[in-house]
Every structure is written in C-alpha cells, then in structure tokens.
Amino acid sequence: xxxxxERARELTPPSxxxxxxxxxxxxxxxxxxxxxxxLDVNHGEIHGLLGENGAGKxxxxxxxxxxxxxxxxxxMRGDTPVAVRDPQxxxxxxxxxxxxxxxxxxxxxxxxxxxxxxxxxxxRAAACRQVEEVSRRYGLPIDPTARVERLSxxxxxxxxxxxxxxxxxSVLILDEPTSVLTQAESAELFxxxxxxVRAENRAVILISHKLAEITAATDRVTVLRKGKVVFHSxxxxxxxxxxxxxxxxxxxxxxxxxxxxxxxxxxGAAPSGDPPAQTTAESPxxxxxxxxxxxxxxxxxxxxxxxxxAxxxxxxDLTVVIDGVTVLSELSxxxxxxxxxxxxxxxxxxxxxxxxxxxxxVLPSSGTxxxxxxxxxxxxxxxxxxxxxxIIPEDRHSSGVVLDMSVAENLVMKSIGDVSGRGFVxxxxxxxxxxxxxxxxxxxxxxxxxxxxxxxxxxxxRVVLAxxxxxxxxxxxxxxPTHGLDxxxxxxxxxxxxxxxxxxVAVLLISTELEEVMALASRIAVICSxxxxxxxxxxxxxxxxxxxxxxxxxx
Amino acid sequence: xxxxxxxxxxxxxxxxxxxxxxxPSGWQTPAATAVAVVAALALSSALITLTGGSPSASVQALFxxxxxxxxxxxxxxxxxxxxxxVAVGACxxxxxxxxxxxxxxxxxxxxLAAAWVGLRLAINGPAxxxxxxxxxxxxxxxxxGLSSLMHRLRGVNVVVxxxxxxxxxxxxxxxxxxxxxxxxxxxxxxxPVSPQSNPLPPSGLLGSFGEYPGLQINxxxxxxxxxxxxxxxxxxxxxxxxxxxxxxxxxxxAKHAGVRVNALGGLALAISGxxxxxxxxxxxxxxxxxxxxxxxxxxxxGWDGLLVALVARNRPLAAMPVALLFGVLRSGxxxxxxxxxxxxxxxxxxxxxxxxxxxxxxxxxxxxxxRSGGRPAGARREAAPAAEEAIA
Numbered sequence: 001x002x003x004x005x006e007r008a009r010e011l012t013p014p015s016x017x018x019x020x021x022x023x024x025x026x027x028x029x030x031x032x033x034x035x036x037x038x039l040d041v042n043h044g045e046i047h048g049l050l051g052e053n054g055a056g057k058x059x060x061x062x063x064x065x066x067x068x069x070x071x072x073x074x075x076m077r078g079d080t081p082v083a084v085r086d087p088q089x090x091x092x093x094x095x096x097x098x099x100x101x102x103x104x105x106x107x108x109x110x111x112x113x114x115x116x117x118x119x120x121x122x123x124r125a126a127a128c129r130q131v132e133e134v135s136r137r138y139g140l141p142i143d144p145t146a147r148v149e150r151l152s153x154x155x156x157x158x159x160x161x162x163x164x165x166x167x168x169x170s171v172l173i174l175d176e177p178t179s180v181l182t183q184a185e186s187a188e189l190f191x192x193x194x195x196x197v198r199a200e201n202r203a204v205i206l207i208s209h210k211l212a213e214i215t216a217a218t219d220r221v222t223v224l225r226k227g228k229v230v231f232h233s234x235x236x237x238x239x240x241x242x243x244x245x246x247x248x249x250x251x252x253x254x255x256x257x258x259x260x261x262x263x264x265x266x267x268g269a270a271p272s273g274d275p276p277a278q279t280t281a282e283s284p285x286x287x288x289x290x291x292x293x294x295x296x297x298x299x300x301x302x303x304x305x306x307x308x309x310a311x312x313x314x315x316x317d318l319t320v321v322i323d324g325v326t327v328l329s330e331l332s333x334x335x336x337x338x339x340x341x342x343x344x345x346x347x348x349x350x351x352x353x354x355x356x357x358x359x360x361x362v363l364p365s366s367g368t369x370x371x372x373x374x375x376x377x378x379x380x381x382x383x384x385x386x387x388x389x390x391i392i393p394e395d396r397h398s399s400g401v402v403l404d405m406s407v408a409e410n411l412v413m414k415s416i417g418d419v420s421g422r423g424f425v426x427x428x429x430x431x432x433x434x435x436x437x438x439x440x441x442x443x444x445x446x447x448x449x450x451x452x453x454x455x456x457x458x459x460x461x462r463v464v465l466a467x468x469x470x471x472x473x474x475x476x477x478x479x480x481p482t483h484g485l486d487x488x489x490x491x492x493x494x495x496x497x498x499x500x501x502x503x504x505v506a507v508l509l510i511s512t513e514l515e516e517v518m519a520l521a522s523r524i525a526v527i528c529s530x531x532x533x534x535x536x537x538x539x540x541x542x543x544x545x546x547x548x549x550x551x552x553x554x555x
Numbered sequence: 556x557x558x559x560x561x562x563x564x565x566x567x568x569x570x571x572x573x574x575x576x577x578x579p580s581g582w583q584t585p586a587a588t589a590v591a592v593v594a595a596l597a598l599s600s601a602l603i604t605l606t607g608g609s610p611s612a613s614v615q616a617l618f619x620x621x622x623x624x625x626x627x628x629x630x631x632x633x634x635x636x637x638x639x640x641v642a643v644g645a646c647x648x649x650x651x652x653x654x655x656x657x658x659x660x661x662x663x664x665x666x667l668a669a670a671w672v673g674l675r676l677a678i679n680g681p682a683x684x685x686x687x688x689x690x691x692x693x694x695x696x697x698x699x700g701l702s703s704l705m706h707r708l709r710g711v712n713v714v715v716x717x718x719x720x721x722x723x724x725x726x727x728x729x730x731x732x733x734x735x736x737x738x739x740x741x742x743x744x745x746x747p748v749s750p751q752s753n754p755l756p757p758s759g760l761l762g763s764f765g766e767y768p769g770l771q772i773n774x775x776x777x778x779x780x781x782x783x784x785x786x787x788x789x790x791x792x793x794x795x796x797x798x799x800x801x802x803x804x805x806x807x808x809a810k811h812a813g814v815r816v817n818a819l820g821g822l823a824l825a826i827s828g829x830x831x832x833x834x835x836x837x838x839x840x841x842x843x844x845x846x847x848x849x850x851x852x853x854x855x856x857g858w859d860g861l862l863v864a865l866v867a868r869n870r871p872l873a874a875m876p877v878a879l880l881f882g883v884l885r886s887g888x889x890x891x892x893x894x895x896x897x898x899x900x901x902x903x904x905x906x907x908x909x910x911x912x913x914x915x916x917x918x919x920x921x922x923x924x925x926r927s928g929g930r931p932a933g934a935r936r937e938a939a940p941a942a943e944e945a946i947a
Contacts, residue, residue, distance in 0.1 A: 359811045382813020391811075399807040405800065413801065414812045416794045424792050 016078055018043045018203035019064070019095070019171050024073030026059055026227075033059040034070070035227035041171060044197050046204040048218030048235065050211075050247055052346055052514075052550070056227035057207050061173055065097055066090045096169030098160045100176040100348070106149035110142055114163045134162045138192050153325045154185035161192065172196060173205045178213060179348055179529070182326075190217045209247070209346045210528070211240040211551030225249045244547025248514065309336045310373060312506035313389070313475040318367035320353050320530075327353040329530040330367070335475065335506040340497065342521030342538070343510045346550055350530035351510050355394045355479035358508075360384050372474050385414055390468030392461070394479035394510070400464045403453040407445045408434035410452050411467050433470075441466040442492070458489025465496055469505075476500050479510040494520060514546070528552040587915035595907035602903060608896035617901075620890025621883040625770040633843040634856075635882035636775035637662070637834035641860025642867060642874040643779070643786045644830030648699075649869045650790055651823030652803035657702070657717030658831040659857025660724030661695040663850075665832025666839045667728050668694035670738055670752050670848035673759035673840075683758045688778075688836050695832020696825040698724065703821035713824065721857070729850045738848055752848035761840040775837035779878075782830060786871040799823060831857060859885075862905070866912040877912075881905070 017040040026034040033056050041047045051057045062068035064075070066084040074081050077093055084090050104113045111127040131144040140158040148156060157177065164172060174193075178186040190213075196202050197219075208214055214221055215235060223231035223246040231238075231246040311334035320328040328350045335341045345351060356362040358369070360381065369376045371387040378384070384391075393400045401410050411434045412419050419429040434448045443462045445455055452460055461481065468476060478497060482490040497520055501507045511517050517524055518538060525535045526549035534549040600610035621631045641658045648655040655661075669691040672678075678686060702720060705711040729750065731738045738752040761774040790796035802809040802819055810816045834856060838844055844852055863881055867873035888901030 360813070361807060361810055381810065381815045385813055393811065399805070399811040402801055402805040402808050404804045409797070413808070416797050420794045423794075425794055425797055 016043070017041055018077070020074075020076040020078075021060075021064075022074045022076070024060070024063060024075070025071050026063060026068060027071055032227045034063065037073070037224075037227070037229055039222060039229065041203045041205055042220070043170075043203050044201045045219040046193055046197055046206055046217055048214040048221040049205055049207045049224065050209065050214050050221060050243060051224035052209060052247060054226070055224040055247075057224055058175065059227070060224070061097065061175060061205070061207065064090065064095055064171075064173065091167065094168070094170035095173065096164040096167055096171070097173040097175065098157070098164050098177060100179060102156050102160055104148045104156055104159060106147075108148060109144070110146050110148060110151075110159050110162075111144040113148055113159055114144075114166060116163075130166060131162060134166050138162075138165060138195060140192060153323075154181050154188070157181060157185070157189065161189075165196070169202065171203045171205065173207070175207045176209070176348070177206070178208070178210065186213070193217065209551060211243055211247075211548065211553045214243065214551075215240055223247055240548060240551065240553050241544050244551055244553075245544045246547075247551070248543040248547040309338075311335055311370075312337045312372055313477075313508060314370040314373075316368045316370065318354070318357065318364045318369070320350075320357060320362060321365050322353070322362075327530050328357070328364070331527070331530065331532055332367075333508075333525055333532060333535075335508050337474065337504045337506050338501055339523065340501045340507040340509055340521045342517030342524045343508060343527055344514060344517045344524055344546070344550070345512065345527035347512045349527050351479070351512070351527060352394055353530075354527075355391070355477070355510055356399075358384060358389065358477045358479075359391055359393050359399055361399060382414070385471065388472075388474040389477065390471055390473035390475065391477040392464050392468060392479060392481045394483070396460055396464055401452045401460055404451050406449045407438070407443065407452055407455065407463060408448040410463050411437050411470075414467060415471065437466040437470055441469075441496075456489075458485045458492070461485060461489065461493065465493070469496075469500060473505060475506045475508065477508045477510065480512065481509070482513070482516060526550055583919045584916050587919055588912060591911035591915050592908065595904075595911035599900075599904045599907055603896055603900060606897060606900065608894065608900075612894050613891055613896050613900075616891045616894045616896070617883070617887035619887070621885075621887035624768075625765075626768055627886065629765075629767075629771040630843075630886040631879070631882045632771075632776050633773055633841055633882075634885040635878050636773060636779040636841065637837050637843070637856045638860045638863055638881050638885075639776075639779040639874060639878035640782055640834035640837065641831050641857055642863035642878055643783045643871045644827035644834075645861050645864035646867070646869045646871045646874060647786055647790070647799070647830070648823045648827035649864065650796075650803045651799050651820050652806060653703070653706075653820050653824050654714045655699055655702070655717045655824055655827045655831075656714055656861055657699065657719075657721045657724075657857075658827070658834075658860055659853050659855065660717075660721030661698055661828045661831035662835035662838065662853045662857045663721075663724045663728045664698045665691035665695040665835025666848055666852060667731055667738075667835075668832065669759075669836035669839050670755070671731075673755045674738065674753055680758060683756070684761065684840065687759055687840065688833060691832040691836035692829035693832075695835065696829030699828020699831070700821060700825040703824045707817055707821070717824075725850065728848065732848055732850060740847070750850060755840060755846045759840060760842075760846060761837065763842070773837075773841045775841045778833065778837065780875065782833070783871040783875055790871065831860070834860065859905075862909050866909055868916070880908075884908075 019039075019041040021037055021039040024034055024037045024039075025032070035056070037056070037060060039047075039060075049057050049060075059068060063070045064084065066086045066089050069085070075084055076082065082089075082093060084093065084095075105116070108116070111124065111131050114131050115122070115127045128144040131142065134140070135142050135144075135158070138161070140162055142155060142158050142162065146155075148159065151159065172193075177189060181189065193204055193206070194217075197204055206214070206218055215238075218235045221231075221233060221235045221238065221243065222229055223243060225247065230249065231243075313333075313335040315331060315333045318328050318331045319326065331350070331354065333341070333343070343351060343354070353362060357364060357378075360378065360383065363378055369378060369384070371384070371389055374387065376383050376387045376389075397403060402413070405413075408430050412430050415433075416425065419426055419433055421429075431448055437443070438445065438448065441462045443455075443466060444459050452463060455463070465481075476497070478493075481493050481497070485493065497507055497509065507520075509517065509520055518541065521538055523535060524538055524541050524546070526533050526546060528550060529552060533552060534545075536545065536549075600613075603610050603613050619627065621627050641662065645655060645658065669687040672687045672690045673683060676683075676686070698720065699717065702711070702713050702716040705716050706713050732750045732752055733739055735742075735748075740748055740751055740753045742748050763771040763773045765771040790799060798809065798814045798819060801812065802814055802816055802823075806816055806820075835853065838852055838854070838856060839846065839848060859881055860878075863874050863877045867877045884901055884905050888898055891901055892898040
C-alpha cells in the first residue's frame with residue numbers, strides 16, 4: 001500500500017502532533033455543535049474524547065473526515081494547514097475511521113467488504129492475501145471468505161478495523177467502538193490499539209462515554225460538552241470521578257431543586273462557572289472529589305420514594321439479543337404507583353430497545369414484565385395495553401401514530417372495539433370520544449378528521465398521550481417524550497406526566513436529557529450497555545455520581 | 556422522512572403505497588388528472604393518425620363495439636365482472652400494505668379449481684355452481700396465501716413471489732389440460748385432442764338476466780358488484796377494516812396497537828387471491844369464453860384488474876366505474892381492428908389512460924414535498940431533532 005504516510009511518520013518526531021485543530025466551529029441553525037474547539041492528537045498516543053449525547057463528538061469527527069464542512073477554524077497536519085473538503089481528502093491525509101454503526105454489507109464476504117470502494121480489477125486472491133496479512137500483523141483473526149452476516153459483533157468490528165488499517169492511516173478514529181462488544185472483545189480491541197500506537201507510532205482518537213475505557217486505554221483525554229472543550233489532561237493525571245463531573249457538568253442538585261419548585265430547566269442557559277477551554281486538571285465548581293462506592297449506587301429497586309408499596313411495573317431480568325448483540329442484559333427495574341422513575345443514560349445503551357419491548361414490538365429472550373403483580377404474556381398482541389400499560393413511544397411516527405389516519409382514528413386506535421357496535425365502527429361514538437379527549441388534552445387540530453400528519457409535533461404527541469391516558473393505565477412509559485417539541489409543549493408534557501403520577505399512575509420516564517430526568521423523576525435509574533448500573537434518589541444525584549454510572553463505572 | 560420506520564418490510568414500497576392511496580387533497584389532483592387525461596387522449600389520436608387510422612373512426616368503432624346496442628353492452632359487462640373482482644381483491648391487499656400482483660395466475664388457479672369441480676365431481680343442480688365458485692376462491696386464496704407463508708418463513712418479498720407464482724400457475728394449468736387423467740378433453744373417435752378441458756355441464760354455467768338481443772346481466776357481474784360493495788363497507792366501516800388500514804399505513808403502530816399483523820396481512824393477501832380466483836371461475840362459467848379450461852383463458856384479466864385498482868386508488872367503489880371503462884376498452888378494442896387500426900393500439904391507449912390517472916396524484920404529492928423543503932408537509936417540526944442528531 002501507500003508508503004508516503006509511512007515515510008512521513010518515520011520522519012516526524014513523536015512529539016509533533018499528528019493532527020492539530022485550532023478554533024474549529026460548526027453551527028446547525030441555532031445549535032452550536034462545535035464551539036471553537038482546539039485539539040492536539042499526537043503520534044504514538046491514544047487520545048480519548050469523552051462527552052455525553054450532543055456534546056459534539058461526532059460533529060468534530062465528521063469535520064475531520066470531510067463529511068461536514070466547518071464554519072471556521074484550522075486543521076493542521078504537523079504544522080501545515082490542510083483542507084478537508086470531502087472524505088477523499090481525509091483518506092489522502094491518512095485519516096481513517098471505524099464508525100459506531102457498522103458500515104458492512106451483510107450479504108458480502110469479508111474480503112469483498114474490505115475492498116469495497118477500491119477501483120480497478122477485482123483480484124480475489126490478492127484481496128484475501130491482504131486481509132490475512134493485515135489480520136496477522138495486528139492479531140485480528142478472521143476468515144476472509146466468511147460471509148459478514150454470519151459474523152459476531154466482535155468479528156464485524158475486526159473487519160471494520162482491517163478495512164481501515166489496510167489503508168495504513170496515520171490517524172485512526174474509533175467512535176464508541178465497544179458499544180456492541182463483549183468484555184473480552186473490548187479487551188482484545190484495546191490490545192490491538194496499543195500495538196497500533198506503540199509499535200507503529202500512529203495516532204488514535206477513541207470516542208467514548210465509558211469512563212473505564214477512557215481511563216484504562218487512553219494517554220490523553222479531552223472532555224467535550226455542548227460543543228466546547230471543557231477539560232483536557234493527560235489521562236494519568238485525572239480520575240474517573242473528575243472526568244464524570246466534567247462530562248455531566250451541570251450542577252444537578254440545583255436542577256432538582258428547581259424542578260421541585262416547578263421551575264423548568266431553561267434550554268440554552270449556560271451552566272454557571274464553566275471553566276475556559278484547555279484548563280488542565282482543575283477541579284470544576286462545587287463538586288467535591290469523593291469516590292462513589294458500588295454499594296451506594298446499586299440501590300435496591302423500589303427502595304426510594306415508593307418503598308412499602310407493591311410496584312405497578314416490575315421488569316425482571318430482561319435480556320434482549322438482536323442480531324447476536326446483547327442489547328439489554330438482565331435488566332431489572334421497579335416503578336411504584338405514583339412515582340416517576342427516570343431511566344437515564346447515553347443514547348444507544350438499550351433504552352430504545354426497552355421502549356420497543358414495552359411497545360410490544362420486541363420480545364425478550366428471557367425475563368419478565370409484571371404489571372400490578374401479574375406477569376404479561378408478551379407474545380400476545382396488545383397484551384401490554386390490556387394489562388394496563390400506556391406508552392409514549394420514542395419515535396411517535398414509527399409506532400405512536402398513523403400519520404395518514406385522522407386525529408379521531410388515532411385517538412381510538414387501541415380501543416376500536418369500544419366505539420363499535422354490531423360489527424361496525426360508530427363514527428358518532430368515535431367522534432364523541434375524540435372530541436372529549438381533544439378538549440381535555442388541548443389538542444389543536446384543523447378538524448378531528450384531519451390526518452395526524454397535518455398536526456404540529458406537540459399536538460401529535462398530545463394525541464398519543466391522550467390515547468394512552470384515556471385507557472386508564474396503571475403504568476405510563478414515556479420514552480423521550482419531549483423530543484423535538486417546543487418549549488410550551490414540553491411544559492405541557494411535564495405537567496401531564498406529573499399529574500398522571502399524582503393520580504397514582506406509575507411513570508417510567510426514559511430519557512437521555514438529564515434536565516428532563518432531574519425535573520421530573522424522584523428516582524433515577526442509570527442504564528449503560530443494556531444494564532442498570534445504579535438507582536439513586538434524585539436528591540442524591542450529583543454530576544459525579546451520575547457521570548460515573550453513565551460511564552459504566554460502579555456497575 | 557427523517558423518522559422512517561426501521562422495521563417496515565419495504566420502505567420504498569410503503570412510500571409508493573403512501574403516494575398511491577387516497578388522501579384528502581385539494582383541487583390540484585383532480586385538475587392535474589383532467590389535464591393528463593386530455594393529454595393522453597390527444598396523444599392516442601396522434602398515434603392513431605400516425606399509424607394511418609382515423610381518430611374519429613376509431614372512437615366510433617370503440618363505441619360500436621362496447622356501447623352502441625344491448626349486445627355490445629352485454630359484452631362490455633361480461634368483461635367488467637372479472638376485472639372488477641380482481642380489482643376489489645387488489646384493493647384489499649394493497650390496503651393492508653402487501654402488494655399482490657399475481658392475480659393473472661390466481662385467476663387461472665381459480666378457473667382450474669372450478670373446472671375440476673365442474674367436470675370431475677358428480678354434483679347436480681345449483682349446488683354445483685356454488686361449490687365451483689367456493690373451490691375457485693379457496694384454491695386461489697390458498698395460492699396467494701403461499702406467498703404470505705413464504706414471506707413469513709423465509710422473508711421472500713411478496714411482490715416478487717406473487718408475480719413469479721403466476722408463471723407457475725400457467726404451467727400447472729397447461730399440465731392439467733394436457734393430462735387425460737386430469738382435465739384434458741375426452742377423445743372422440745380419431746379426432747385430435749386439444750390442450751383444453753371438456754365444456755362445463757349446463758348446471759355449472761352462470762346464468763344471466765335478460766334475453767338476447769336485449770341487455771343481459773350475467774351472474775358474474777352481480778357477484779362482482781356485491782363483492783365491491785361488501786369490501787367497501789368492510790374496509791371503511793368495520794373494526795376489521797380499521798385494523799387493515801392501520802396495518803397498511805403503519806405496520807409498527809398497528810403491531811403496537813395489538814393488531815395481529817402477520818395473520819391480518821396473510822388474510823388480506825388470501826382474500827385478494829380468492830377474489831381473483833372467483834374472477835377465474837366467472838371467466839370459465841360465463842359466456843365471455845367457451846366454458847372450457849384453456850391455458851390462455853385469463854386473457855390478461857389479472858393484470859388489467861390490477862390496473863383498475865391502481866386507477867381507482869384502492870377504493871373498491873371507485874373500481875366499479877373504472878372496471879366498466881376497461882370493459883369498454885376491451886370489448887370495443889376487438890371492434891377497432893376492423894377499422895384498420897392495429898388492435899394493440901388499444902393497449903397503448905389503455906396504458907396512457909392508466910398513466911393519466913395514476914401519475915397526477917404522485918406528481919402533486921412530490922411537488923408539495925419539494926415546496927415544503929424536501930420533506931413531507933408533516934415532517935417540518937422534525938428539523939429540531941434532526942439537528943440534534945447531527946451533533947450527537
């Protein structure tokens with residue numbers, strides 16, 4: 001393969017950064033995804049990039065790969081500013097990336113996937129030889145002629161790595177590489193990465209929200225929050241609790257108080273006392289550096305607000321395996337009547353699957369769901385609904401509403417039998433129910449016969465909420481209920497959820513927004529890699545403790 | 556759409572369905588349709604002129620062959636009945652979100668089953684006809700149901716499997732009429748034997764109301780109209796139809812709401828097959844043909860019926876006038892050849908008309924989508940989460 005990069009690397013002393021970013025900014029409309037970011041990535045080092053959802057990690061990497069154009073700022077290879085206008089530029093610069101979601105084609109074999117995108121004649125033997133060579137060099141055993149669909153998640157990851165390493169990148173970027181890997185597979189991956197930086201003097205950027213990974217595998221760490229670099233340090237000089245605080249950042253207890261007073265978190269208000277970028281190892285405001293012991297955090301379910309009352313919703317050892325990946329792993333959680341439990345975590349840690357499971361769209365491979373003490377036969381269509389579970393699904397367009405059916409029809413979707421008589425749907429009864437619900441839930445629609453598609457997001461969400469609450473559920477699951485809603489609609493949704501809880505409904509709020517969880521929940525369960533890493537009362541939730549749990553520490 | 560359902564079996568197909576199914580729309584669609592029909596007619600007359608015919612003479616011939624007198628009307632209605640049956644079935648399956656396009660084969664299977672019952676079972680009186688029709692519906696329903704089964708067990712695409720099963724059905728019928736022990740006609744003396752069955756006994760024929768030379772309404776048409784009305788009521792007025800529509804519009808939401816998606820989808824496919832099978836039985840038992848099972852007896856009725864449903868945009872009641880129009884084109888088309896116009900031009904005219912009816916709603920919807928900035932009207936509010944995703 002190319003030797004230009006190799007020579008360049010040999011000539012470059014290890015101290016010179018492989019890649020330098022200066023003042024890189026990118027806005028999407030009103031949202032600043034990247035805010036004046038400075039970043040140095042050195043040869044021979046693994047550089048950890050830590051941050052929550054929406055911290056701007058992916059945007060930054062997309063800029064480096066030429067997938068997104070920066071608004072301002074400089075990217076330098078060594079000391080020379082370079083242009084990264086498209087992915088070809090990035091390849092020419094020796095920047096390679098292993099994406100979080102595999103970009104392999106299932107129906108093709110390993111070698112076919114590896115050479116995908118090459119030009120010229122297809123030489124099967126040469127391609128296989130190359131795959132074998134790369135796999136031997138890095139200790140990534142793989143059969144080049146195997147079909148990708150038969151491979152495990154770990155093996156697919158290997159193929160992605162081989163695909164990337166074959167191009168001999170000088171900077172290798174890995175986006176949440178362990179999210180689908182087992183413990184052993186992750187360990188193996190980090191061994192390979194060590195080799196890549198130590199023996200070959202490449203630079204690696206490791207994007208992750210898992211603290212254990214960052215502290216164990218990286219040499220330097222940069223924490224991003226809301227597009228800004230908020231912390232930067234050699235990994236050896238910092239601790240997981242400190243990183244957790246920087247990652248979560250906000251003074252969470254203050255938020256909880258605000259929520260208790262009925263104040264809503266204001267979006268865009270910068271957390272007070274944000275230290276300037278590139279500060280090194282300086283303790284952030286307010287939080288003290290105490291270590292969280294596992295005993296404290298893995299609190300008993302229902303030991304919080306709802307203790308003494310039988311839980312209305314009881315999830316027991318739920319395990320879900322999709323395409324060989326364990327998405328939920330023995331997840332257990334109780335929600336008592338009248339309480340709001342927030343399930344918080346970084347996106348992609350199994351929350352969506354839990355939502356799908358509670359929507360009846362996914363079946364667990366083991367474990368049970370109990371509602372008011374009775375196990376639900378999940379394989380029966382509509383069983384959860386009949387057992388008294390209402391749900392606001394995460395993606396209302398995919399399973400919450402039928403966009404091309406009318407408001408009235410959507411409102412009676414789950415209770416069509418109740419508005420029918422003698423085998424026919426009664427339009428009169430359906431409209432009566434719809435009128436009542438529309439009034440009760442302030443649904444603004446051109447007419448009850450208008451398709452739900454014509455409604456605003458907030459009103460669509462009210463349709464879902466009205467339908468679910470009208471069935472008189474004992475449990476209400478709200479998955480990302482305010483995603484994409486405006487401030488007024490968010491406020492309305494929060495009030496409805498609080499009202500439901502005060503009427504004795506057990507509310508499970510699944511959210512990736514910490515503000516939302518802090519504003520509503522009395523107990524917070526944190527999910528990481530498909531398991532509950534801890535449950536703690538909202539009053540005891542500090543940035544540090546949440547950050548640790550979100551990062552999978554103290555599991 | 557940014558929030559397309561990930562689990563939906565075929566995104567493109569569903570989007571296509573979304574564009575083709577009725578949706579409250581303004582004046583644009585009817586106006587565009589009118590323009591398109593005029594354009595199609597203009598193009599048709601241009602084609603007729605170019606091939607050396609006269610447009611006015613052609614229209615005259617079409618009219619004479621299909622509507623000029625009661626005999627012509629009778630022939631038109633004989634074609635209308637099977638077309639309508641096929642179309643109603645296509646409406647039901649398309650409403651459920653699975654595209655059955657194998658009606659041509661299902662028609663043959665229906666005819667085969669009816670012929671076997673009519674010729675091989677010793678049943679007398681009116682019961683024979685009833686059992687023939689039932690057998691046709693059951694056999695073709697099961698035939699279409701196979702595609703649903705293939706989809707569930709092995710993930711075979713329903714569109715592809717229903718279509719390919721048509722060719723299997725053609726071979727099965729060809730086999731049946733070539734095998735003396737199955738359905739081939741009896742040898743009389745030393746006369747050569749053709750690949751066709753014996754004619755049906757009189758008790759296996761569909762009767763008509765009315766006498767030649769007056770208007771004759773065949774029993775098949777009554778059956779077809781009844782099926783259309785029944786399907787329309789079932790789809791728009793019953794909880795079953797509500798679930799069917801929900802399944803077609805958003806299978807995930809339907810599943811979430813407790814609909815047994817696999818069972819209902821399979822049933823819809825089987826119903827559409829059963830109605831196509833009935834069309835086959837009607838072709839066999841009504842005076843439109845020779846009352847014998849013949850390999851070519853489906854006469855593209857299956858494909859045309861599908862077009863009827865397409866033009867009617869999956870509404871069974873709207874399919875009635877459309878089926879009548881197609882019946883007119885069929886019976887008039889035969890007459891047209893007499894005027895020197897190549898008869899295949901009728902197919903071209905038919906195709907142009909189908910395009911004129913089908914294209915405008917799609918074009919209007921696409922234009923609307925473009926105007927709202929590349930997103931369908933309802934997806935505007937998603938701009939915000941989309942931006943968030945970009946950062947994450």
